[in-house]
Amino acid sequence: MTVENLVSERYAEGAKAKQEALCCPVDYDTSLLKLLPQEIIDRDYGCGDPSRYVREGDTVLDLGSGGGKICYMAAQLVGKDGFVIGVDMTDDMLELARSHQPEMAAKLGGDRVSFRKGFIQDLALDVDAMNQFLADNPVTDVDSMLALENWKTQQRINQPLVADNSVDLVVSNCVLNLVAQQDRVQMLSEIFRTLKPGGRVAISDIVCDELVPAHLQADAELWSGCISGAFHEQEFMQAFIDAGFVGVRYDKWEAEPWQVVEGIEFRSVTLTAIKPSRDNLYDAGQALLYRGPFQQVEDDLGNTFVRGQRTAVSKRTYDLLTSEDYQSEFVGMSPAEEQNLGCFCKPAGTLRPATETKGGSHTGESGSGCC
Numbered sequence: 001m002t003v004e005n006l007v008s009e010r011y012a013e014g015a016k017a018k019q020e021a022l023c024c025p026v027d028y029d030t031s032l033l034k035l036l037p038q039e040i041i042d043r044d045y046g047c048g049d050p051s052r053y054v055r056e057g058d059t060v061l062d063l064g065s066g067g068g069k070i071c072y073m074a075a076q077l078v079g080k081d082g083f084v085i086g087v088d089m090t091d092d093m094l095e096l097a098r099s100h101q102p103e104m105a106a107k108l109g110g111d112r113v114s115f116r117k118g119f120i121q122d123l124a125l126d127v128d129a130m131n132q133f134l135a136d137n138p139v140t141d142v143d144s145m146l147a148l149e150n151w152k153t154q155q156r157i158n159q160p161l162v163a164d165n166s167v168d169l170v171v172s173n174c175v176l177n178l179v180a181q182q183d184r185v186q187m188l189s190e191i192f193r194t195l196k197p198g199g200r201v202a203i204s205d206i207v208c209d210e211l212v213p214a215h216l217q218a219d220a221e222l223w224s225g226c227i228s229g230a231f232h233e234q235e236f237m238q239a240f241i242d243a244g245f246v247g248v249r250y251d252k253w254e255a256e257p258w259q260v261v262e263g264i265e266f267r268s269v270t271l272t273a274i275k276p277s278r279d280n281l282y283d284a285g286q287a288l289l290y291r292g293p294f295q296q297v298e299d300d301l302g303n304t305f306v307r308g309q310r311t312a313v314s315k316r317t318y319d320l321l322t323s324e325d326y327q328s329e330f331v332g333m334s335p336a337e338e339q340n341l342g343c344f345c346k347p348a349g350t351l352r353p354a355t356e357t358k359g360g361s362h363t364g365e366s367g368s369g370c371c
Helices: 005-017 038-042 069-078 091-100 101-108 125-138 142-158 183-194 220-224 231-241 315-321
Strands: 060-061 083-086 112-117 167-173 194-208 246-255 258-263 264-274 287-290 296-298 304-307 310-312 330-334
Touching: 038 069, 038 091, 060 069, 060 330, 069 083, 069 101, 069 112, 069 167, 069 194, 083 091, 091 101, 101 112, 101 167, 112 125, 125 142, 167 183, 183 194, 183 231, 194 231, 231 246, 287 304, 287 315, 304 310
Parallel strands: 060 083, 060 167, 083 112, 167 194
Antiparallel strands: 194 264, 246 264, 258 264, 287 310, 287 330, 296 304
């Protein structure tokens, strides 16, 4: 059986009856759980709460949405102008999530959740549409197989399950580790593709402190139980960096391991990261001052910041590091009048004289600091 078959089979059972072994204790926001049917709460399997990263107005994509718990929590947070997409491959889980849509739409004051059947490593492929194509055009020989592959290619281009640059936040709760090793680079690439420039990820998952040996990876029960497929703690971060994300960090790190198998510790973490924009690579005359506490830091875009020094940056870097995600780390300084000084070609760490931003605006906390 494939990894997808094994995982789908076990989680199909989990949709019908609660499977205690599939989940870690998580402190969810109880105010968001009040609207949810108890059936969905009982049959949810996760190791963190990525809903905490949802902002009003977001379009949220939940990978491996299961019975819809995180989707329905996120739907309360995005508000009337936001939207939530849940992608899962298990029919029983999708049936559970969809069965409560009318009830939840009434409670939320609008239907702002969509559950779609798909593989999280191939977010362009609409599996329901493919099943319908196969019903009408069964694969019986090489020609019909090639016809299917051609249909899949055209469907991904013309009517992708999740469109390019369409999502503000990708979340997932203990699902990425269930994807086969050979599909993980494509999975990260698909997450990157669907996010808007500046879009964020918040992934709760299980990591291990040592590499999982082959004999444990071959254990179907341990794989579907979020053990054998766990990312190594450094590998997990590096996978997102290699996919093009910046600001990759462990925002949550569980002090105690969830399980220990053959001396290997498996623990819950939540990883956050940002998809950088490819625009605004020009010099707008702006500077960033790193607040500290460290003597010096370097970001994933190659910029170096020495504590307390006004460092020249591109418009892209300025916008990123003065955003909500980093505003507590940097003071942003802009000139009095908007500028475009052409391509930003200065060496990393180049300082910006105070005279170039004098009379302009500073980001940071405002208040009555002086008497």
